[in-house]
Amino acid sequence: MDSKVQNPGLDELVSRRYQHGFVTDIESDTVAPGHSEDVIRFISRKKEEPEFLLEWRLKAYRHWLTMREPEWARLHYPPIDYQDISYYSAPKKTPGLKSLDEVDPKLLATYEKLGVPLHERARLAGVAVDAVFDSVSVTTTFRDKLAAAGVIFCSFSEAAREHPELVRQYLGTVVPYRDNYFAALNSAMFTDGSFVYIPKGVRCPMELSTYFRINQAKTGQFERTLIIAEEGSHVSYLEGCTAPQRDENQLHAAVVELVALKDATIKYSTVQNWYPGDENGVGGIYNFVTKRGDCRGANSKISWTQVEAGSAITWKYPSCILRGENSVGEFYSVAVTNNLQQADTGTKMIHIGRNTRSTIVSKGIAAGRSQSSYRGLVKVLPTAEGARNFTQCDSLLMGSHSAAHTFPYMEIRHPGAIVEHEATTSKIGDDQLFYCRQRGLSQEDAVNLIVNGFCKQVFRELPMEFAVEAQNLLNVSLEGAVG
Amino acid sequence: MQATPLLTIKDLRVTVAGREILTGMNLVVNAGEVHAIMGPNGSGKSTLAHVLAGREGYTITAGSAIFRDQDLLAMAPEERARAGLFLGFQYPVEVPGVSNVYLLRAALNARRKARGEAEIDTAQFLRLVREKAKLMQLNESFLNRGVNEGFSGGEKKRNEIFQMAVLEPVLGILDETDSGLDIDALKVVANGVNSQRGPDRAFVLVTHYQRLLDYIQPDFVHVLAGGRIIRTGDKSLALELEAQGYDQTVAAARNQSQIAR
Numbered sequence: 001m002d003s004k005v006q007n008p009g010l011d012e013l014v015s016r017r018y019q020h021g022f023v024t025d026i027e028s029d030t031v032a033p034g035h036s037e038d039v040i041r042f043i044s045r046k047k048e049e050p051e052f053l054l055e056w057r058l059k060a061y062r063h064w065l066t067m068r069e070p071e072w073a074r075l076h077y078p079p080i081d082y083q084d085i086s087y088y089s090a091p092k093k094t095p096g097l098k099s100l101d102e103v104d105p106k107l108l109a110t111y112e113k114l115g116v117p118l119h120e121r122a123r124l125a126g127v128a129v130d131a132v133f134d135s136v137s138v139t140t141t142f143r144d145k146l147a148a149a150g151v152i153f154c155s156f157s158e159a160a161r162e163h164p165e166l167v168r169q170y171l172g173t174v175v176p177y178r179d180n181y182f183a184a185l186n187s188a189m190f191t192d193g194s195f196v197y198i199p200k201g202v203r204c205p206m207e208l209s210t211y212f213r214i215n216q217a218k219t220g221q222f223e224r225t226l227i228i229a230e231e232g233s234h235v236s237y238l239e240g241c242t243a244p245q246r247d248e249n250q251l252h253a254a255v256v257e258l259v260a261l262k263d264a265t266i267k268y269s270t271v272q273n274w275y276p277g278d279e280n281g282v283g284g285i286y287n288f289v290t291k292r293g294d295c296r297g298a299n300s301k302i303s304w305t306q307v308e309a310g311s312a313i314t315w316k317y318p319s320c321i322l323r324g325e326n327s328v329g330e331f332y333s334v335a336v337t338n339n340l341q342q343a344d345t346g347t348k349m350i351h352i353g354r355n356t357r358s359t360i361v362s363k364g365i366a367a368g369r370s371q372s373s374y375r376g377l378v379k380v381l382p383t384a385e386g387a388r389n390f391t392q393c394d395s396l397l398m399g400s401h402s403a404a405h406t407f408p409y410m411e412i413r414h415p416g417a418i419v420e421h422e423a424t425t426s427k428i429g430d431d432q433l434f435y436c437r438q439r440g441l442s443q444e445d446a447v448n449l450i451v452n453g454f455c456k457q458v459f460r461e462l463p464m465e466f467a468v469e470a471q472n473l474l475n476v477s478l479e480g481a482v483g
Numbered sequence: 484m485q486a487t488p489l490l491t492i493k494d495l496r497v498t499v500a501g502r503e504i505l506t507g508m509n510l511v512v513n514a515g516e517v518h519a520i521m522g523p524n525g526s527g528k529s530t531l532a533h534v535l536a537g538r539e540g541y542t543i544t545a546g547s548a549i550f551r552d553q554d555l556l557a558m559a560p561e562e563r564a565r566a567g568l569f570l571g572f573q574y575p576v577e578v579p580g581v582s583n584v585y586l587l588r589a590a591l592n593a594r595r596k597a598r599g600e601a602e603i604d605t606a607q608f609l610r611l612v613r614e615k616a617k618l619m620q621l622n623e624s625f626l627n628r629g630v631n632e633g634f635s636g637g638e639k640k641r642n643e644i645f646q647m648a649v650l651e652p653v654l655g656i657l658d659e660t661d662s663g664l665d666i667d668a669l670k671v672v673a674n675g676v677n678s679q680r681g682p683d684r685a686f687v688l689v690t691h692y693q694r695l696l697d698y699i700q701p702d703f704v705h706v707l708a709g710g711r712i713i714r715t716g717d718k719s720l721a722l723e724l725e726a727q728g729y730d731q732t733v734a735a736a737r738n739q740s741q742i743a744r
């Protein structure tokens with residue numbers, strides 16, 4: 001697969017730019033497909049970004065042009081034509097809304113259909129919601145309550161305008177633009193995302209939740225999320241995504257950076273349910289995400305919990321850099337694949353500080369003809385005296401055409417480190433199914449029961465309301481997978 | 484008093500992997516009765532239990548099984564369960580992460596739904612399971628543990644009878660529930676079964692040991708050999724088998740069938 005990468009030469013780039021007539025589109029809300037420095041300048045201007053950010057984007061872009069798309073993951077997909085992607089599109093109504101009432105009712109209706117009752121969610125559950133629709137934030141709620149606590153929760157663009165010093169201080173310090181191919185692309189092209197800042201000693205008064213959606217056909221989406229938890233602070237952040245059916249593959253390459261300072265805790269939960277493609281593998285989202293948390297201060301803690309059910313392709317390794325003494329990293333993951341979905345997901349735990357601890361619990365469920373891989377790295381540096389890791393990764397196969405793979409990598413450079421690894425692969429048993437049905441459960445309910453039991457360790461890490469949603473999501477994803 | 488047949492099996496023939504295991508099985512179980520089925524290893528006792536409960540992998544080549552006036556063999560396993568058939572497994576399986584009460588509640592509600600009833604309310608359900616757990620002398624911690632997860636052999640068997648006590652089936656087929664039980668547990672299990680006996684309900688006990696029948700008095704004892712019932716008697720047959728083994732009975736049956744030919 002040597003020609004999977006389609007990085008056109010510079011000359012070709014230049015000629016293509018004109019060919020796509022980008023310049024004439026400059027005042028409109030969508031740019032023509034294709035990438036170039038001009039596209040980046042356009043995005044940056046649209047966002048009214050400070051100069052340093054544009055410079056950073058351009059540096060990232062120039063670096064990206066020198067990179068090759070990675071091929072090490074156990075994933076197969078046709079080459080992505082990066083010149084065929086439109087890098088910016090804004091919804092018809094512009095942002096700046098103060099309340100939900102000002103939101104385009106059509107938009108709200110779409111949320112309803114997707115099972116994201118924004119009203120209920122926001123008001124009843126006391127959740128502040130910063131919804132990203134396509135590339136621009138359209139609604140942000142509960143600002144006041146958060147503001148009273150000194151918490152900043154806003155779109156990334158807004159943060160760049162209103163709090164440039166914070167953005168400048170932290171952006172790219174956890175995931176540098178050089179980190180990997182998709183991170184570099186994101187750094188150059190990101191259109192929006194979320195920004196969270198929790199001041200010293202503050203416990204965020206509510207769960208922060210963002211619902212991402214990809215709406216327009218052929219629009220790659222590149223969110224950028226940055227969460228900073230100051231000394232002694234605490235925040236729980238929920239990210240959920242859904243997408244409508246599409247015929248063409250859509251690229252998604254998000255970057256999430258978390259910074260936890262001394263004694264701070266960040267809990268980041270995701271339920272991902274993008275369009276996975278149809279049962280023949282047509283369509284579906286390509287999801288190439290870089291998520292990383294930096295436990296920068298002593299006694300800090302970062303906990304990732306994810307339920308990955310959607311996307312045609314998932315490439316995602318939420319990681320923790322355990323720099324601070326006694327810092328703790330956790331990764332709880334459920335990845336479900338059905339039909340022709342492919343998931344290559346896992347985590348990296350990098351132990352740098354003394355007495356750092358990490359826990360990895362990964363549950364892969366593969367049905368249909370899907371492929372599920374766990375890929376994890378536990379690295380213990382010579383400085384990490386007393387480091388401990390526990391890894392458990394279990395795979396559950398449904399049917400006889402799916403496959404699960406486990407790639408645990410370990411690099412232990414401190415002799416005292418304690419690293420434990422457990423792995424199991426099992427098939428959903430006919431005897432288990434029969435047992436449950438003999439008690440009166442339908443085949444479908446029996447499957448759901450067994451699968452949810454398999455995932456319990458992860459689900460109990462999710463915030464309550466999300467746990468229920470996650471269970472339902474699993475049930476839907478595996479419909480008809482057995483029998 | 485007119486006997487009401489709950490289960491009527493007629494000339495049932497079943498093959499597994501090309502081999503005929505049940506070779507013309509006949510059995511009538513009336514409401515209120517307890518039947519014991521004994522027989523050598525591999526004679527087809529579990530096969531019968533599985534076929535009645537609807538497990539896949541068996542080919543029925545002839546015969547019928549009518550359960551409460553319905554064609555049992557045409558029903559899905561869950562339909563059979565909801566109609567009141569319960570199988571106590573010889574080897575109960577583990578369902579990790581799914582708590583015992585969760586499964587039971589789902590099972591109970593599936594039955595109620597099939598009967599057009601509302602779901603059981605939480606308080607009522609908890610009262611029910613606590614009462615039955617006490618009957619089976621199961622510590623309440625078992626209720627919240629994963630189904631059979633890490634249970635000892637004896638605990639698994641006791642858990643089967645506990646589930647049966649909660650679900651209150653019309654016909655309980657217990658496949659070697661007494662195997663692997665210590666003497667105290669055997670009494671608890673027998674007590675659990677006895678407490679559920681009644682004029683409308685029946686039990687089929689598959690066992691190798693007449694000891695169980697000291698505690699649960701059967702109305703009939705059958706010998707299953709070579710895939711069919713070769714002899715039927717009362718409780719004393721079990722004592723006779725215990726003393727003499729199966730050889731004589733099986734040989735006698737063989738002679739008889741040769742004479743018949």
Ligand SMILES: Nc1ncnc2c1ncn2[C@@H]1O[C@H](COP(=O)(O)OP(=O)(O)OP(=O)(O)O)[C@@H](O)[C@H]1O
Nearest residue numbers: 499500504522523524525526527528529530531540
């Ligand atoms: N799936 C199968 N494939 C092949 N043979 C099978 C299968 N299931 C059952 N058998 C065979 O059918 C026969 C009857 O088995 P069954 O389990 O019904 O015996 P049993 O009377 O319950 O014995 P035991 O007293 O040891 O429990 C055995 O010879 C067994 O090997």
Ligand SMILES: [Mg+2]
Nearest residue numbers: 528529530573
């Ligand atoms: Mg048996």
